[in-house]
Amino acid sequence: MEADVGRPMLEAVRELVSDGVEPAERRLVRGERTVLPHTVPDRWISGRAPRGVLTSHRSQASIPAPGALDPHSLVVRSVEGRTLRPGVDYAVDDVWGTIGLAEADASPCEVDYAYSLLRIDSVVETATGGLTIVEGQSHLTTPRPPTSSVGARLVATIFVPYFSDGRDVQVLVRRDGPRTVTAPQQHLLAATSARLRAGEEVRIVCWGDSVTAGGDASSDRASYGALVEHGLRTMGADARVTTVAVDGSNSAQWLGRGEKAGCRWSRVAEARPHLVVVEFVNDAELDPETWPGLYLDLKSRTEAIGAELLITTPHFTMASMMRSDHAAVDTDERPYTRFLRDFCRSEQIALADVSRRYEHLALEAVPYHTLLNNGINHPDDRGHALAAEEILACMGRNTPRSEGDES
Numbered sequence: 001m002e003a004d005v006g007r008p009m010l011e012a013v014r015e016l017v018s019d020g021v022e023p024a025e026r027r028l029v030r031g032e033r034t035v036l037p038h039t040v041p042d043r044w045i046s047g048r049a050p051r052g053v054l055t056s057h058r059s060q061a062s063i064p065a066p067g068a069l070d071p072h073s074l075v076v077r078s079v080e081g082r083t084l085r086p087g088v089d090y091a092v093d094d095v096w097g098t099i100g101l102a103e104a105d106a107s108p109c110e111v112d113y114a115y116s117l118l119r120i121d122s123v124v125e126t127a128t129g130g131l132t133i134v135e136g137q138s139h140l141t142t143p144r145p146p147t148s149s150v151g152a153r154l155v156a157t158i159f160v161p162y163f164s165d166g167r168d169v170q171v172l173v174r175r176d177g178p179r180t181v182t183a184p185q186q187h188l189l190a191a192t193s194a195r196l197r198a199g200e201e202v203r204i205v206c207w208g209d210s211v212t213a214g215g216d217a218s219s220d221r222a223s224y225g226a227l228v229e230h231g232l233r234t235m236g237a238d239a240r241v242t243t244v245a246v247d248g249s250n251s252a253q254w255l256g257r258g259e260k261a262g263c264r265w266s267r268v269a270e271a272r273p274h275l276v277v278v279e280f281v282n283d284a285e286l287d288p289e290t291w292p293g294l295y296l297d298l299k300s301r302t303e304a305i306g307a308e309l310l311i312t313t314p315h316f317t318m319a320s321m322m323r324s325d326h327a328a329v330d331t332d333e334r335p336y337t338r339f340l341r342d343f344c345r346s347e348q349i350a351l352a353d354v355s356r357r358y359e360h361l362a363l364e365a366v367p368y369h370t371l372l373n374n375g376i377n378h379p380d381d382r383g384h385a386l387a388a389e390e391i392l393a394c395m396g397r398n399t400p401r402s403e404g405d406e407s
Contacts, residue, residue, distance in 0.1 A: 010173055013123050013156045016131050020166035021158055025117045025138040027052060028073075036076070036109050039100040041091055044376070047098025052115045055141055055374045057216055065141050065375040066318065067162045069097030073114035078107065116162040120145040120367065123158065123171075127151040133158065141375045145366075157365040159327040170327040176363035180389050181356045184396035188350040189308050192275045192395070196237050204228065204241045205271045205307075207254075208279035211315070213245035215384065216373030222381045227388035228277070235397055242271045250282040251294050255301070265301060273307045277352075277391060281314040281377060284321075284336035291339050299347060310394060311344055313337050313355035315387060316368045317377040327369070328362035352394040354387045 029052050041047030049064035056062065071094040076084040084090050092099045097115075101107060117138035122145045123131055136146045145157050159170040186193040195202045206212050206225035217223040221230075225243045232239035246253075246262040253263040268276060278298065283291070295311075302309045314337060319325050323333065332355045344351035361368045373380040379387070 009155060012131055013171055013173060016123065016133065017158060017169065017171055021121055021133060021160065021169060022119075022135055023166040024119060024160050024162055024164040026070075026114055026163065027117070028112075028114045030112045032111050032113075034109055034111055035106055036090065036099055036101050037106045038102075038104060041093040041096070041098035041100040043093060043096045044098065047093060047096075047100040049097040049099065050111055050113050050115070052113070053097045053140070055216075057374065057378075063374045063376065064097045066095050068115045068117070068140060068375075070114040070116070070163065071097070073112070074099070075112040077110045079110065084109070116164075118143045118162060118370065119160040120370065121158040121160065122146050122148060122154055123156040124148050124152040125155050131155060139370075142370050142373055142380050144370070154365070157367070159367040159370075170367070172328050172362065172365040172367065174363070174365035176360070178364050179360070180393040181360055182351070182353045182390040182393040185350045185394050186396045188348060189275065189310065189395060192308050195274060196232070196239075196395070196397070199236070199238060201238045201240065202232070202275065203271065203273045204239060204275045204277060205244050205268050205273040206241055206277045206279065207244045207268050209245060209249045209282045210247035211245075211281055211377070211379065211387075212243060212279045213247055214243075216378035216380055217384045218381050222384055224279075224384040224387040224391070225277075227385060228391050231388060231392045232395075232397060237397070242273070244268050244271065248282065249280075250286055251278070251280045251298060252283075252286060252290065255294060255297050257290075257294070269301075269305045273305070275308050275310060276302050278309065278311045279314075279354075279387070281317065284314060284334060288335055288339065291336070292343070295340075295343055296347075299349065308350070310350040310352060310391065311340060312352045312387065312391065313340050315354050315377075315379055315383055316358040316372075318372065318375060319369060321377070327367035328365075329368060330359050330362040332356070332359055350394050352387075352390040354390050357386050357390050 039046045044063045053064045053068040054062035055065050071092050076090050090101050119138045120136045120143045122134045134146045148154050154174055156173045214223045225241045229239050229241035244267045249260050249263050252258045253260040337355045358368050371379050371383040
């Protein structure tokens with residue numbers, strides 16, 4: 001399809017897409033062998049999902065992609081061939097696709113099912129001035145827009161959700177290229193900045209939850225902490241980054257207001273950092289009334305070990321957590337994000353505004369949740385890179401990418 005762009009761009013893109021695009025890819029699986037547990041399925045936490053909807057993860061059990069399974073297509077059979085009855089012999093979580101047996105102990109079964117993939121198509125302006133749609137490659141959770149051909153300019157992207165018929169799509173018009181959004185704040189990191197200028201060793205602790213532990217980065221080197229160290233070393237700094245993190249943790253547990261294995265503030269202190277970088281997306285689930293006390297305690301403990309503090313706002317998470325059903329969110333309304341911005345402003349603490357960088361994805365026509373490898377809260381390599389760039393920008397050490405660079 002191609003359209004003339006002699007009228008306002010948004011109108012031209014909408015007209016181009018009005019007849020629909022290619023439907024979302026749908027896959028059918030028959031006779032998949034599995035062992036189903038005796039449990040009540042609960043999101044990704046309990047039950048077993050079919051393999052086709054499981055996201056990849058390098059270090060822990062895979063998580064099903066929410067919304068990818070068609071629950072009405074599911075057929076469960078015993079290995080003897082008896083078809084099990086939904087709601088009687090087994091139950092399924094319609095969103096997450098996890099299955100649990102109602103009565104029997106864990107048993108081998110066969111399942112038939114259909115699932116879908118996501119896709120991002122590109123609307124590009126060709127060398128002749130017309131608009132055309134370039135179809136992207138489908139993926140379970142993290143599709144990427146297709147690469148534009150030489151001479152073509154990306155105008156918009158089309159997000160094609162699971163099981164889309166090609167009409168219920170979301171169009172994101174590109175208004176700006178990728179860039180860091182955090183302002184340099186060396187004045188709030190005076191000691192760290194002085195060490196960097198003098199070429200002295202700078203010890204940094206990245207402290208946090210599963211995202212800091214590596215999230216769904218493809219390797220340790222692709223995690224945001226490793227990227228911060230690499231970025232500083234590339235610029236000639238003698239930097240060493242240590243990761244102190246526990247999956248599923250929050251700051252309250254690390255500060256002695258809850259219990260979780262491995263969560264001890266002493267682990268941060270023992271690393272003798274000059275700078276502590278804090279990331280706790282899980283703190284968004286805590287009682288907001290506890291945030292001021294926790295973060296004042298966090299600040300006090302960091303000062304007591306002679307370190308400076310840099311706090312990051314949280315990256316974006318799945319749509320239900322963001323209270324949005326749109327592929328682009330240009331304003332983060334989460335109370336936790338607002339608290340961190342206000343707290344760092346009032347306490348004069350350096351803030352790497354990762355959330356604002358995710359807000360900027362709307363201007364880049366990038367559906368933010370396609371950076372979540374597990375479909376929930378774990379960023380892929382691109383998400384880790386965005387966080388690292390904002391941290392480096394806060395330290396005044398980044399090199400902004402050119403307008404045409406991909407995020």
